[in-house]
Amino acid sequence: MAGEGRRFGIGYALLPKKENSFIRESLVKLARSRGIDLVKIDTGRPLVDQGPFDCVLHKLYGEDWRSQLEDFRYQNPNAVILDSPTAIERLHDRISMLQVVSELKIENQNETFGIPKQIVIYDKETLFDNQTWELLKFPVIAKPLVADGSAKSHKMALVFNPEGLNKLKPPIVLQEFVNHGGVIFKVYVVGEHVKCVKRKSLPDVSEEKLNSLEGSLSFSQVSNLATHQKSDDKYYKMMHLEDTELPPLSFMTDIARGLRRATNLNLFNFDVIRDTRFGNRYLIIDINYFPGYSKMPGYETVLTDFFCDMVCRKDREVAVEKDLVEEFSQEVVIAAAADGRQALSCEKEVRKIVPNSCCSDGEEMENSIQV
Ligand SMILES: O=P(O)(O)O[C@@H]1[C@@H](OP(=O)(O)O)[C@H](OP(=O)(O)O)[C@H](O)[C@H](OP(=O)(O)O)[C@H]1OP(=O)(O)O
Ligand SMILES: Nc1ncnc2c1ncn2[C@@H]1O[C@H](COP(=O)(O)OP(=O)(O)O)[C@@H](O)[C@H]1O
Ligand SMILES: [Mg+2]
Numbered sequence: 369m370a371g372e373g374r375r376f377g378i379g380y381a382l383l384p385k386k387e388n389s390f391i392r393e394s395l396v397k398l399a400r401s402r403g404i405d406l407v408k409i410d411t412g413r414p415l416v417d418q419g420p421f422d423c424v425l426h427k428l429y430g431e432d433w434r435s436q437l438e439d440f441r442y443q444n445p446n447a448v449i450l451d452s453p454t455a456i457e458r459l460h461d462r463i464s465m466l467q468v469v470s471e472l473k474i475e476n477q478n479e480t481f482g483i484p485k486q487i488v489i490y491d492k493e494t495l496f497d498n499q500t501w502e503l504l505k506f507p508v509i510a511k512p513l514v515a516d517g518s519a520k521s522h523k524m525a526l527v528f529n530p531e532g533l534n535k536l537k538p539p540i541v542l543q544e545f546v547n548h549g550g551v552i553f554k555v556y557v558v559g560e561h562v563k564c565v566k567r568k569s570l571p572d573v574s575e576e577k578l579n580s581l582e583g584s585l586s587f588s589q590v591s592n593l594a595t596h597q598k599s600d601d602k603y604y605k606m607m608h609l610e611d612t613e614l615p616p617l618s619f620m621t622d623i624a625r626g627l628r629r630a631t632n633l634n635l636f637n638f639d640v641i642r643d644t645r646f647g648n649r650y651l652i653i654d655i656n657y658f659p660g661y662s663k664m665p666g667y668e669t670v671l672t673d674f675f676c677d678m679v680c681r682k683d684r685e686v687a688v689e690k691d692l693v694e695e696f697s698q699e700v701v702i703a704a705a706a707d708g709r710q711a712l713s714c715e716k717e718v719r720k721i722v723p724n725s726c727c728s729d730g731e732e733m734e735n736s737i738q739v
């Protein structure tokens with residue numbers, strides 16, 4: 369149970385595709401049995417007129433939604449917003465997204481981590497500039513700078529030689545393509561919970577192949593192709609995804625915790641590849657807000673536990689704050705009474721000291737004075 373006898377409301381605002389995959393009957397039922405009601409937010413009406421919600425779960429963007437969340441937060445200071453739009457925004461740019469990796473300090477003797485070499489290109493001139501190619505060598509992956517979830521933001525190109533640069537449309541990020549054995553690791557984070565899974569990726573590119581290949585190859589969401597597309601493919605048949613060893617979980621968990629702290633996000637996943645040149649070097653190539661959790665085995669339990677944790681923790685914090693205010697107001701009131709000051713000015717004192725306090729109203733304060 370989330371809380372003894374108390375029910376909690378979590379409002380969700382998701383695009384239809386996400387709602388279909390995430391809000392499954394199995395999740396709704398499990399959450400309900402633990403005291404949590406998942407309620408769809410009507411995005412056609414002001415958020416502040418809906419609820420009451422103890423928590424808002426969302427993956428919607430744009431100025432209007434952002435200001436709706438701000439109004440909601442202002443009117444419901446004790447509600448939890450998963451996650452803050454400012455924190456999410458950092459993931460909408462492929463440079464700021466990975467900058468956070470360099471802020472991490474993780475001690476590990478056996479494995480190392482980082483990001484692939486990359487540069488941002490805003491115009492065609494820089495794309496063909498010699499200086500650019502002093503920093504990078506072919507093959508490279510060209511990714512749209514913006515990562516806002518649109519189909520366009522997932523359209524990538526694997527570029528083998530200068531000829532392949534002609535088709536690219538800046539602003540883009542050019543990233544060194546790192547051979548990694550055709551398998552990518554997806555690390556799903558839900559608060560404290562961390563789960564790592566394997567997915568298919570792009571095949572390695574050998575030096576010999578590089579010269580015989582055409583300029584570039586376009587692709588999109590390769591790790592998300594339907595299973596039949598994977599199994600029909602000769603390359604993936606011979607690759608044996610199941611033979612690939614997962615990275616050490618404790619290492620991935622340390623990175624996940626570090627990223628969670630540095631980004632201030634609770635719901636995200638990150639893509640990791642293992643550099644075949646070293647075998648113990650891991651590169652983070654992508655971080656996604658609120659990914660496809662329903663693909664994670666047992667996602668219902670993980671998410672329900674997390675929801676309970678969030679709303680209960682907030683509930684406890686509010687209760688402690690309320691107790692503190694009550695305790696404090698009594699002390700102030702007693703001191704003020706001794707001092708001969710007015711009770712109502714005591715309330716102001718309490719509000720100043722404990723912001724957002726569910727402060728007792730004037731009447732109660734006066735009553736306390738009489739006591
Ligand atoms: O829909 P799914 O389940 O494929 O989830 C997508 C994610 O797949 P994953 O869980 O990493 O395999 C997907 O991850 P990748 O970009 O493929 O690494 C994205 O997170 C995608 O969201 P957006 O389009 O970037 O906003 C996610 O799409 P949305 O569900 O948010 O539209
Ligand atoms: N630097 C890289 N080296 C090798 N493969 C990469 C690299 N970056 C991306 N990939 C491959 O391209 C796919 C898509 O790139 P990613 O940055 O994850 O974009 P998206 O946000 O569309 O998932 C990855 O899942 C991986 O298969
Ligand atoms: Mg990805």
Ligand SMILES: [Mg+2]
Binds near residue numbers: 515654655656
């Ligand atoms: Mg992504």
